[in-house]
Amino acid sequence: MQKLLDDIRTEMDVLKGSIGRMEQRLDELQNKFAELNKLLQTGTRSQTPEAVVRQEIVEEREPIPTRQEVKITEPSSALVHVSEEQPSPSAILGERIKPATDLRHAVSLNDSFRFTRELFGGDAARMNRVFTELNAAVSFEEAIALFQKEVPVEEENEAVVDFVELLRKYFN
Structure with a gap:
């Protein structure tokens, strides 16, 4: 049970990191979009918008990290108490299954x-x-x-x- 909780925490941390990177990327793209709009509205043609976009796409191709090592802190004492109260596992399935009451x-x-x-x-x-x-x-x-x-x-x-x-x- 504890291993499952640890796995879930690890995956949650990885997902939080991914979401953070996506939010940063979204902000960068919105800023670049705003800059392109300003260029189009002012009419300056020192560099065409297509060239700016192509240049930015080439510059932004960085390898995406696939997995990060995440250090997990110890679970709170409430979780430890719950995991300590686990019943001893029974070797026989029939002993673990409760009979129907009705x-x-x-x-x-x-x-x-x-x-x-x-x-x-x-x-x-x-x-x-x-x-x-x-x-x-x-x-x-x-x-x-x-x-x-x-x-x-x-x-x-x-x-x-x-x-x-x-x-x-x-x-x-």
Whole structure:
């Protein structure tokens, strides 16, 4: 996390430097444009504007620095405290993922629409009621019994298989 913050700070400093150089260049170009306008308005032709512009373009071709070394100061103490409070990394992904607190949160939006349509005949209120009852269940077996009571279970229906698998993951 700290490396990411350092990289962001470095990039911000590089961008600030680039913006500063662009602003200087813009000011120079505006001044030269104003000088050319004055030359055109006064009518002096000691040097044609095209020659002045060509001469300035040739003079201004300098190599553009690609990357500058930027020294970064230490982050403020508030940032240090935040980075010091990082939890110890877990080797197992399952320990880092928090389980869903509600069965409704374990179902994706697409699956929610599919289950409403295929298992509950398009009745979202009925599905919500069944989800509430299933959340009250204490075991996978009790949840399956409640589900079978509410929904006619067809083994060949893929939505039923997916819903049962969802219940298995939620209760185990």
